[in-house]
Amino acid sequence: MRDNSGVIAEGLHKSFGPVKAVRGVDLNISPGEVVALLGPNGAGKTTTIDMILGLGQPDAGRVTLWGMPPAEAVHAGIVGGMLQTGTLIGQLSVRELVTMVGSLYPEPLPVEEALSLSGASEFADRPTNKLSGGQTQRVRFAVALVANSDLLVLDEPTVALDVEGRRDFWVAMREFATAGRTVLFATHYLEEADQFADRIILMARGLIVADGPTTEIKAKVGLRAVRATLPGADHGALATLSGVQTVEIHGDSIVLRCTNSDLALRALLPRFPEARDIEVHGAGLEEAFLELTEERPELDSVDDRAEGPQ
Numbered sequence: 001m002r003d004n005s006g007v008i009a010e011g012l013h014k015s016f017g018p019v020k021a022v023r024g025v026d027l028n029i030s031p032g033e034v035v036a037l038l039g040p041n042g043a044g045k046t047t048t049i050d051m052i053l054g055l056g057q058p059d060a061g062r063v064t065l066w067g068m069p070p071a072e073a074v075h076a077g078i079v080g081g082m083l084q085t086g087t088l089i090g091q092l093s094v095r096e097l098v099t100m101v102g103s104l105y106p107e108p109l110p111v112e113e114a115l116s117l118s119g120a121s122e123f124a125d126r127p128t129n130k131l132s133g134g135q136t137q138r139v140r141f142a143v144a145l146v147a148n149s150d151l152l153v154l155d156e157p158t159v160a161l162d163v164e165g166r167r168d169f170w171v172a173m174r175e176f177a178t179a180g181r182t183v184l185f186a187t188h189y190l191e192e193a194d195q196f197a198d199r200i201i202l203m204a205r206g207l208i209v210a211d212g213p214t215t216e217i218k219a220k221v222g223l224r225a226v227r228a229t230l231p232g233a234d235h236g237a238l239a240t241l242s243g244v245q246t247v248e249i250h251g252d253s254i255v256l257r258c259t260n261s262d263l264a265l266r267a268l269l270p271r272f273p274e275a276r277d278i279e280v281h282g283a284g285l286e287e288a289f290l291e292l293t294e295e296r297p298e299l300d301s302v303d304d305r306a307e308g309p310q
Contacts, residue, residue, distance in 0.1 A: 001068070004066065005067050006033070006066065007029035007052060008063070009025060009062070010062055010063075011026060012026075012061035014044075022051070027201065032181070033182055033199060034196060035182075035184050036186070036187060036199070037049070038203070039203035039204055043205065044205070045186045045203055046084065049186060051063055052153065065078055066151075078149055081152070081153045081155075082152075088131075088140075092127070094124045098115060118172060119138045119169070119172070120139050123135055138169075149181070151181070152184070153183075154186070155186050157187070166189070170196055190289060199212060202292055204293035214285060220292060221291050223258065225255055225257055225258070225261075226256040228254055229252050230252065230276075235247055238272075241264055243263030245257045
């Protein structure tokens with residue numbers, strides 16, 4: 001029976017032979033949240049998404065969507081998805097395909113609205129086998145949108161789109177999400193997660209290593225960056241400054257990654273008074289991503305005894 005619990009995953013484990021793709025994932029996504037699922041290749045993102053959608057069965061653990069098993073939730077029209085795999089049905093025009101998919105759902109979005117939101121209107125009468133990579137991706141988006149679902153799951157949605165296409169995609173996505181829909185998306189473009197997601201779930205080696213708002217994820221990394229203009233900078237001298245961990249030199253510009261930026265600035269200015277245009281920044285999402293997902297012994301020592309049969 002349907003309730004208002006949103007997406008709940010408890011103790012998910014999934015292996016493919018000796019490969020432990022997912023090792024005890026717990027998720028709780030409330031209705032109306034926009035959540036980015038991030039992680040390096042092989043982190044378990046797509047496997048987790050497949051289990052949420054009911055396309056793969058966990059070896060252990062369970063998933064419910066609005067209180068229902070995934071298959072039941074999909075049948076009820078609660079879920080729309082845009083996946084990396086699969087091809088579009090041939091011998092149909094784009095409009096015919098979107099119309100056909102919409103007919104499978106109890107309360108579909110009007111076809112022309114789905115085409116317009118996805119940016120597929122201009123080639124809606126073209127056969128699906130005569131599309132470019134970017135056009136195919138827009139049609140995948142239209143197929144997901146036409147479901148008019150409570151939960152929209154997107155796996156690498158902007159792959160094959162150019163910069164303009166990616167911008168248009170997120171404009172449409174924001175419009176779609178404003179009606180209170182829940183969105184879960186996986187992406188390799190960190191700036192998309194930074195700009196669009198209310199919350200980030202960061203995976204590495206089959207585990208969730210961080211979960212929270214973007215600002216909270218960034219705050220987990222203590223490094224700050226000091227940027228300045230310093231012509232003829234001496235890398236070795238900068239590296240010896242108190243509080244500095246790493247040094248980058250780009251022409252006349254320097255970037256100091258600091259464990260203590262206050263200490264580094266106090267050391268920098270007396271020694272290099274010619275430094276100018278000084279800026280101090282907290283760690284960006286990329287720095288947090290790299291530090292939190294790096295290989296660490298504790299990720300290998302997780303107890304896998306809860307895992308089901310191999």
